[in-house]
Amino acid sequence: MPFASIDELQAALAEHAYIADRSLTTAIFLALRMEKPLLLEGEAGVGKTEIAKTLARLLDRHLIRLQCYEGLDVSTTIYEWNYARQILQIRMLESQGGEAIKSIFSPEFLIKRPLLQAIEESLVRPPILLIDEIDRADAEFEAFLLELLSDWQISIPEIGTVRAANPPIVIITSNRTREIHDALKRRCLFAWVDYPALDKELAIVRARIPDADAHLARQVVAFVHELRRLDLYKLPGVAETLDWLTALVRMDQTALVQDVVEDTLGAILKYQEDIAQVRGPQLAELLRRVQGNG
Template sequence: MPAIDAPVTPEGLRERLFTAGYIADEDLASLVWMGLTLERPLLLEGVAGVGKTAIAGACARALGRPLLRLQCYEGLDLSQSVYEWNYSRQLLEIRLAEAGQGDRQALRENLFGEEFLLQRPLLQAIRSLQPCVLLIDEIDRADEAFEAFLLEVLSEYQVSIPEIGTLKALSRPLVILTSNATRDLSDALRRRCLFHYVDYPSLARETQIVRTLVPEAATRLVEQAVAFVQRLRKEDLDKVPGVAETLDWVRILFHLGLAELPADHLLLVPSLAALLKTRNDRWQVTPERVAKLIDGPRIGQEAGVAGAIR
């Protein structure tokens, strides 16, 4: 995939993100542009389901860069995130040398060289000849010790390996960290990043997103479905549906042959499996509650929704 030069303006980047299938607002497009210009990591914080991870994929497509992803979890260590030694290959080389089929002196000098190093996402990202997009997903799930190690990578774009020394970046990736805010991140990490809080989109913007990504669905169906989801998010749910759930639901309604929400709300209940993801949520959103959510006042009409999305 050939790399594309970074746009010279935030608006130019916003247009590329739109072409890549992501409808970014001005603040987000400006943030990504600043990250590219300053070569600074981006920290995207927000609740699950607002599309933080999708931003990294869209940036990769918009810039023509490969995407590398590191999924964080409790107990994540260097061997999964940065590097580990290829012990099986090292053992093979040792046995060949013992059998007289290898150079023992060269083996002693090179046994812990880069040719025996297995690169994981963080090291791959900075040693890539072509700049990439590095997604460090859900950094708040990782331990604080791992977060502290990241500081060297994010500030100096280098990795220190005791057996080799310091490996500096051959290219600087666009680094995007996401956090669901399940724990506080350190001040040191935040200082190294440009920050943006990603919230659920407004009615107008979510309608535009669904129209763009599900163009086959009728306009009336999209408007009604998005308004329903926006009301549903105000309910006391265990898991609030995100934009991805809205898209799935609209696709289901479209494949059911609907051009608008049916008058018989009971027909909608089975399809709510796309929106409600826990037993408790399915239990509390009764058919009667569905009817009230459908018939409720439109959200955001006072903001001029019709004009904003056309």
């Protein structure tokens, strides 16, 4: 365990530009100490995936990412055979009079997918395994994952069983578009990652974009917080705050101006209906509030 205390971990995360509150830091600390997967739920763009990336940098570990989607199967998550290469090998061996069947089912013909990579790498040094947006995958994938998280081994019929010497550090994220099965949750520690308070988001912005004008950064964060009070189809996350501020910095802005805000709404709002709702009188009112509080 590289960190002696929760405070030490929190400080280390901050040094790597990830501002985590006490409860989230505690969940990460316990996941590392107990060697249990950490399930992070919350809205898109609040920094769940970034936790895995930051831990990889912080611990100097390889990050292996499995991006989930509907229809995941063994060939996309564990392994598949390189059929084209196998066919070429068969033809070559037949021309030489050799025996093809045994030789083509060996590790050199195996295409390793993220879960097998994580187990194999753990034999040397456990990597960070990020299972991203598991709510997009099918329930069948969850059922398979239960077995893997329990035993940390994979059986390949033609080769044998590959076991993890030490389990990888596992971060599972969900945007909660559907409920995750209780059986999977029981195998994990859990943390909810919410939209940050204004002061915390301002600290995140300053850590990630230190060259931004301080007045502009405060206005941007305040404006995004005002947007989150509206009845929008998709509220902007921290990722959108950072993207928007970066865009404004590249445009050499030092304060929010209505014309520039209107032109750059696509950096923070991703649906035309939301942009249309915010433009015009609503935008002017939001800017008045932000400038009045600034």
